[in-house]
Every structure is written in C-alpha cells, then in structure tokens.
Amino acid sequence: MTTAYITHADCLRHDMGPGHPECPDRLAAVNEAMRTSGLMSELHYLEPPMAEFADLERVHDAAYVQQIFDHAPTAGRVQLDPDTAMNAYSLDAARRAAGAGLMAVDEVLAGRSSNAFCAVRPCGHHATRVASMGFCIFNNVAVAAAYALASKHLDRVAIIDFDVHHGNGTEDMFSAPQWQERVLMTSFFQHPYYPYSGTDSRAPNMINVPLPARSDGTAVKAAIEDEWLPALERFKPQMIFISAGFDAHREDLLGGMALVEADYVWMTRTLAALAARHSQGRIVSMLEGGYNLAALGRSAAAHVKTLAEE
Ligand SMILES: [Zn+2]
Secondary structure (H helix, E strand, O other), X not given: OOEEEEOOOHHHHOOOOOOOOOOHHHHHHHHHHHHHOOOHXXXXXXXXXXXXXXXXXXXXXXXXXXXXXXXXXXXOOEEEEOOEEEOOOHHHHHHHHHHHHHHHHHHHHOOOOOEEEEOOOOOOOOOOOOOOEOOEOOOHHHHHHHHHHHOOOOOOEEEEEOOOOXXXXXXXXXXXXXXXXXXXXXXXXXXXXXXXXXXXXXXXXXXXXXXXXXOEHHHHHHHHHHHHHHHHHHHOOOXXXXXXXXXXXXXXXXXXXXXXXXXXXXXXXXXXXXXXXXXXXXXEEEEOOOOOHHHHHHHHHHHHHHHHHO
C-alpha cells in the first residue's frame, strides 16, 4: 500500500496578488521537494475532483458558499477580506482543494492507499462557517472530516492542527453541539498571535495548547505527550485528519516558533502510531501554511516521507 499524493494544477493558478505570502510558488516548492527527494515514485499521484456545493454546505453556511460561487471574478481580482482575494482561477482552486480531501477520504477508506497527503491551496483552517479569513476560502479539512462522518458512516474522527496559527475556523465549525461527540480537535499554536483565538476552551472536544513565540520541538513534544495524546487515546478516532501547516518552522517568514524537519518527522510518526492503534492507520493530511519556500519544501517532504514509511 502507498501514500496518495493529491494535487491539481488549478491550485497553482490561484494568485492573491504580488507580494502575497500565500503564493503559487509555495505549492510549486512542495511539488519540487517531492521530486528532488525521490518520493514521487513511491507515491500514488492523483488529481482531485471539484467539491460540489452539497459537500461544502456540510460545514459552511449555504449563503456563504453561494456568495463565493457568485462573486468569483472572470478577470482581475476581488478581495474577500483584508487577507484573502480571488482571481479567475480561485474558485476552481478552492473547489479542488476541498475536493482533494474528499478524494483522500475515499482512497483511504476504500483501502487503495494507506494514507494521503493533499498538496493544495488555498489553505483552509481559518475559514469559518460564514466567512473567508486568513488566506482561506473553504475549510478543506473540515469539509473532508464532515464527509467522512456524514457520508462514510464513521462515528468519530480526530483533527490534528500543527500549523503555527490557531485553526479558528475548524474550531468554529466543530465546537457546535452536534459535532462534539464525533470530532476531537487537538492543536498547538503560537500565542499571542494571529488570529488571537483558541485560549478560552469553547467546547470539551477542543484541546488547544497555546505556546509562546520561540517554542521549539521540546515544548511541542511535551504539549503533545501531556495534552493531546491522553485525549486522543480516550477518544479512539476511526480516522485522523491533519491540518499540516509548516509555518511553525524556525525559518518561517510569518511564524515565530522554532521547529525543524525532525520535529515534523516525530509528530508524523507519533500520529501514525496512534492511527495504527485506533484508526486502521487511516490518515488524511492537508497542507495549510508554510511561508519560507525552502523550509516548507523540506518539511512537507519529511512529513510525506514519514507517512509513506508507515
Ligand atoms: Zn498558519
């Protein structure tokens, strides 16, 4: 069995303007890192479908989804919020990014791949039920998790978020009462830092660990072992989703934490061991942030290589 690598050229065409840190070169750097590390021959390379309205509506307000479909420009650029814009390719890119998670769920549950990495953009974890935010249009990981629960009849899934920023959108969606028994979200994030949320625990299914700037692998390891793992062991998720942002890397341009590639390898191995115990090894990992192209490429390759060894 192999690791699925799910990506689409549409995700390279979404462009929010000159100088924007969430740029097409990020995804190009991730793809290139897979090639130079010799990983591509080991991976099951797949192109995702576009997520349909009904898929997005499981976690987003229908009026918001409609607004994105209606306001997508055919030329030029429209600004959705201070940080997030759409060009003529952004709607397709956002639907492919969400569609990648749906395809990953299908692949892994059908046993065609043991786990999956979705190399997609725009990223997703800041998008709330009703709004774009922080470079995110649709909440890709939330769309995928809701699909696994609603259409694939899983009872419990975990969402692990190791991006340097708090996944406020994912928390917004799954802290709702109807999801609390079925979704456990664990995260760490730099605090205080954008989006300045996650420190008051909103719901019992949210395990958030705020960490100060300059926190390194030792601090992250302690957070995971002391806070995440006991909750995850009790919850026994049937599938594990990862919001895989690599902007907690010490070379990142936006984040102020101090992780290195070896820390991403340790986290991936730890989560894979958890998945082996409770989830039949099922992991769907989706790219979130990461803004130093070299560090992003190396970290993503280390993460995917570790997934492929499982
Ligand atoms: Zn981030």
